[in-house]
Amino acid sequence: SQTIHQWPATLVQPVGSPLSLECTVEGTSxxxxxxxxxxxxxGLQLLFYSVGxxxxxxxxxxxxxxxxxxxxQFILSSKKLLxxxxxxxxxxxxxxxxxxxxxxxxxxxx
Amino acid sequence: GENVEQHPSTLSVQEGDxxxxxxxxxxxxxxxxxxxxxxxxxxxxxxxxxxxxVGEKKDQRIAVTLNKTAKHFSLHITETQPEDSAVYFCAASxxxxxxYNKLIFGxxxxxxxxx
Numbered sequence: 001s002q003t004i005h006q007w008p009a010t011l012v013q014p015v016g017s018p019l020s021l022e023c024t025v026e027g028t029s030x031x032x033x034x035x036x037x038x039x040x041x042x043g044l045q046l047l048f049y050s051v052g053x054x055x056x057x058x059x060x061x062x063x064x065x066x067x068x069x070x071x072x073q074f075i076l077s078s079k080k081l082l083x084x085x086x087x088x089x090x091x092x093x094x095x096x097x098x099x100x101x102x103x104x105x106x107x108x109x110x
Numbered sequence: 111g112e113n114v115e116q117h118p119s120t121l122s123v124q125e126g127d128x129x130x131x132x133x134x135x136x137x138x139x140x141x142x143x144x145x146x147x148x149x150x151x152x153x154x155x156x157x158x159x160x161x162x163x164v165g166e167k168k169d170q171r172i173a174v175t176l177n178k179t180a181k182h183f184s185l186h187i188t189e190t191q192p193e194d195s196a197v198y199f200c201a202a203s204x205x206x207x208x209x210y211n212k213l214i215f216g217x218x219x220x221x222x223x224x225x
Contacts (some may be wrong), residue, residue, distance in 0.1 A: 017115050043217040044154070044199060072143035090153060097218075098201075102224040 002027035006091045006102030013109055019064075019078040021105050023091030031093040033074040035066055036101075038088040048055065050074060081109045112137040114202050116216025125225055129190050133200035134182040140202040143176060143183045144213070148197045158185070169216045190223045197221070 006023045013019060033048040048066035056066050063082060064104045067075045073077050074091055086109045092099040113136040123129050133143075141162035146154035160167045160183065161175045167174050171190075176183040183202075187194055197220050201213040 036215075044215040046212065046214065049212055079197040094213075095144070097161050098146075100156065104153050 002031075002073050002093070002100070004091065004093055004100060004102045005024065006105060008105055009103060010106045011108070013081050013107065015083055015109055016080050019076070019081055019092075019107070021076040021089055021107075023074045023076075023102055025071055025074075025093045027070070028095060030071060031095055032099075033068060034061070034092040034094070035074065036074045036090045036092060036098060038090060038104075040087070044090070048076070071096050111213075112140055112204060112214040113203055114200060114214050114216040116200050117218055118144040118219060119217065120220045121132050122222045122224065125190060125192060126210055127190055129187040129223075130193070131185045131198055131217050131221070132182060133184070133202070134180075135214075136181070137202070137204055138178075138181065139204040140220050142203040143174070144201050144203075145174060146174075146199040146201065146215075147200065148218075150196075154199060155203075186206070188216070190221075192223050192225055195221055195223045 003024045003026045036044045037047055038044050048056055048058055050068045052055050053068055053071055064078050089105045091102040114133055118134045119130050122128055144159035145157050147157045148154040158169050158172050158174050162178055171188050173186045197216045197218045200216040203213045
């Protein structure tokens with residue numbers, strides 16, 4: 001069966017520091033991969049999606065970036081975090097249907 | 111691009127009553143409509159979905175209906191229980207020829223079921 005791993009679960013980072021969140025999927029090949037962000041009490045905003053290695057589409061302009069160095073690995077990065085980057089970051093995968101989410105990373109920028 | 115609107119934003123019902131959450135979408139190319147349940151502090155979990163070639167789908171106490179002409183779809187929960195309390199999200203996805211889906215979510219509905 002397919003599983004998705006996302007880490008870390010929580011993260012507190014100072015403003016201006018870099019960020020790297022990693023997500024890996026097991027049990028499937030060539031999944032579509034997504035990064036979503038959820039502000040406190042809000043909905044899910046699609047940040048990036050990827051249909052294959054090295055293929056990244058950005059949905060919103062921001063100081064975040066994403067990379068897919070391997071088929072089942074998706075990384076969310078930032079060179080310098082802003083206070084507004086705080087939120088709940090969710091990685092997800094899909095093949096032909098609904099997206100399945102990782103456990104999420106709660107990021108607090110201080 | 112696709113835009114999904116979800117109503118109501120909050121819903122409070124008594125245990126045993128029914129709950130209905132409605133969503134509308136803008137992109138007529140959308141053909142896949144999942145619903146997610148998110149408990150506090152947890153990840154969203156897929157609970158039911160429907161494709162555009164189907165008008166209704168049921169799974170025990172939950173059902174979804176889709177009206178493609180009007181571009182709206184709904185989640186129905188019958189015989190609600192306190193453990194149904196959560197935030198529910200609808201989503202819509204156009205499926206291009208490449209086969210991938212890009213889910214666009216509604217803003218969510220916070221459902222509270224009171225004993």
